[in-house]
Amino acid sequence: MRFDETKPIYLQIIDLIFDLILQKRWEEDSRIPSIRELAFELEVNPNTVAKAYNECLDLGVIYNKRGIGYFLSKDSYDKILNIKKEEFIKNEVPNLAKKMRMLNLSIDDLISYINQANIE
Amino acid sequence: MRFDETKPIYLQIIDLIFDLILQKRWEEDSRIPSIRELAFELEVNPNTVAKAYNECLDLGVIYNKRGIGYFLSKDSYDKILNIKKEEFIKNEVPNLAKKMRMLNLSIDDLISYINQANIE
Amino acid sequence: MRFDETKPIYLQIIDLIFDLILQKRWEEDSRIPSIRELAFELEVNPNTVAKAYNECLDLGVIYNKRGIGYFLSKDSYDKILNIKKEEFIKNEVPNLAKKMRMLNLSIDDLISYINQANIE
Amino acid sequence: MRFDETKPIYLQIIDLIFDLILQKRWEEDSRIPSIRELAFELEVNPNTVAKAYNECLDLGVIYNKRGIGYFLSKDSYDKILNIKKEEFIKNEVPNLAKKMRMLNLSIDDLISYINQANIE
DNA sequence: GTGGTCTAGACCACC
DNA sequence: GTGGTCTAGACCACA
Numbered sequence: 001m002r003f004d005e006t007k008p009i010y011l012q013i014i015d016l017i018f019d020l021i022l023q024k025r026w027e028e029d030s031r032i033p034s035i036r037e038l039a040f041e042l043e044v045n046p047n048t049v050a051k052a053y054n055e056c057l058d059l060g061v062i063y064n065k066r067g068i069g070y071f072l073s074k075d076s077y078d079k080i081l082n083i084k085k086e087e088f089i090k091n092e093v094p095n096l097a098k099k100m101r102m103l104n105l106s107i108d109d110l111i112s113y114i115n116q117a118n119i120e
Numbered sequence: 121m122r123f124d125e126t127k128p129i130y131l132q133i134i135d136l137i138f139d140l141i142l143q144k145r146w147e148e149d150s151r152i153p154s155i156r157e158l159a160f161e162l163e164v165n166p167n168t169v170a171k172a173y174n175e176c177l178d179l180g181v182i183y184n185k186r187g188i189g190y191f192l193s194k195d196s197y198d199k200i201l202n203i204k205k206e207e208f209i210k211n212e213v214p215n216l217a218k219k220m221r222m223l224n225l226s227i228d229d230l231i232s233y234i235n236q237a238n239i240e
Numbered sequence: 241m242r243f244d245e246t247k248p249i250y251l252q253i254i255d256l257i258f259d260l261i262l263q264k265r266w267e268e269d270s271r272i273p274s275i276r277e278l279a280f281e282l283e284v285n286p287n288t289v290a291k292a293y294n295e296c297l298d299l300g301v302i303y304n305k306r307g308i309g310y311f312l313s314k315d316s317y318d319k320i321l322n323i324k325k326e327e328f329i330k331n332e333v334p335n336l337a338k339k340m341r342m343l344n345l346s347i348d349d350l351i352s353y354i355n356q357a358n359i360e
Numbered sequence: 361m362r363f364d365e366t367k368p369i370y371l372q373i374i375d376l377i378f379d380l381i382l383q384k385r386w387e388e389d390s391r392i393p394s395i396r397e398l399a400f401e402l403e404v405n406p407n408t409v410a411k412a413y414n415e416c417l418d419l420g421v422i423y424n425k426r427g428i429g430y431f432l433s434k435d436s437y438d439k440i441l442n443i444k445k446e447e448f449i450k451n452e453v454p455n456l457a458k459k460m461r462m463l464n465l466s467i468d469d470l471i472s473y474i475n476q477a478n479i480e
Numbered sequence: 481g482t483g484g485t486c487t488a489g490a491c492c493a494c495c
Numbered sequence: 496g497t498g499g500t501c502t503a504g505a506c507c508a509c510a
Contacts, residue, residue: 009501036482066249067483067508099212248509250509259462370485396498404487426493426498428495
């Protein structure tokens with residue numbers, strides 16, 4: 001996998017994990033790839049995957065059993081949706097609003113831009 | 121001033137400068153604070169402000185007269201407006217659209233969030 | 241059964257065995273669950289229970305008859321009581337005293353906490 | 361510095377940091393040793409210190425400024441005292457109470473043990 | 481096999 | 496100088 005140079009790999013792995021969960025490609029409450037497996041697949045050092053898994057642990061999105069592996073939490077999907085939604089409303093929307101004011105754009109302008117982006 | 125830990129301070133200072141220009145709080149073709157003044161005000165290392173000013177120089181948004189100080193270019197407002205608008209439509213809007221799909225949000229949801237943000 | 245993540249499971253199983261003996265819920269000189277039975281009940285790998293039983297064997301707290309099973313030693317209760325009491329006075333009490341000094345807690349504080357814990 | 365073999369070094373470093381704060385040997389809101397300095401002093405790999413500092417960051421006990429260093433939070437002393445006290449009451453006291461019941465020890469027994477430990 | 485910890489050393493952006 | 500990230504590889508306890 002190719003990673004964006006401007007963002008830490010472990011953060012991109014977290015994004016990847018979140019996406020896989022949101023797309024329901026990883027099943028809740030069942031085992032996910034081991035650190036070594038995922039590291040091999042992503043062509044990345046195991047420590048880097050471990051760091052990503054560790055952050056997900058802190059967020060309660062996954063849990064682990066010693067000597068066995070990592071598992072998705074039962075409510076991982078909801079948890080991530082909440083995390084993302086909250087972050088969206090708290091941070092991105094205000095930034096967006098501020099930017100629109102600065103660029104002198106109306107909500108109608110925004111809507112048309114979004115529709116255009118969705119078509120392309 | 122408090123800075124976001126996830127983004128280089130000098131980039132945040134550039135954002136700040138752009139904002140001040142767009143809000144017409146700095147006048148075109150007239151002197152802006154010296155590196156030291158701004159560094160003192162922002163509680164930041166002068167090197168950091170210098171780096172931000174340098175980037176603005178490269179963009180042609182400001183110019184300097186040796187021994188006198190830094191000045192806003194005559195067309196700084198238009199320049200920035202163009203830079204920002206283009207970047208907004210090319211990058212931010214598509215990201216926004218993608219995120220809305222992922223979070224299963226409609227345009228109406230977005231509008232209500234924006235209105236809410238504008239009230240607060 | 242839920243185990244504490246910070247301590248090896250086999251040690252926690254030993255603690256559990258000791259508790260069962262001290263609470264006289266396992267009878268001296270009579271058969272205790274087989275490795276497989278206990279492993280099934282605790283939802284744990286049989287190897288893990290085997291490791292715990294082995295330690296108990298070494299301590300002389302249990303013995304086994306080949307092909308028949310594991311049994312509590314006749315003096316298991318006394319043995320464990322002595323082991324635990326000694327360890328309590330030698331290690332835990334000094335640690336407790338040190339911690340109380342650090343947290344600036346008096347003996348009266350401690351007593352009230354204990355009473356509260358006993359009520360709940 | 362010598363570390364206990366049975367416990368991860370980074371956790372022991374956290375304990376050390378907490379002790380230094382509780383003993384007021386590190387001043388609040390002022391700089392603490394850099395990762396490299398502390399690593400050198402403790403004869404440990406910088407990564408290990410970084411891991412300890414990182415956990416303290418999460419707990420809000422310290423904060424950092426990029427390119428400058430780590431600093432104690434203003435309320436680090438209170439924070440740690442609360443963390444430790446809470447952990448003491450929630451975990452250690454109930455364990456103590458349970459153990460006393462199991463070993464058939466009264467509160468008076470405990471008090472005499474503690475006094476004895478404080479004399480020695 | 482698994483995860484957890486640790487080392488040695490590298491490169492980078494930032495101040 | 497600082498912290499942040501990442502690699503390569505080691506050893507250990509645990510299941």
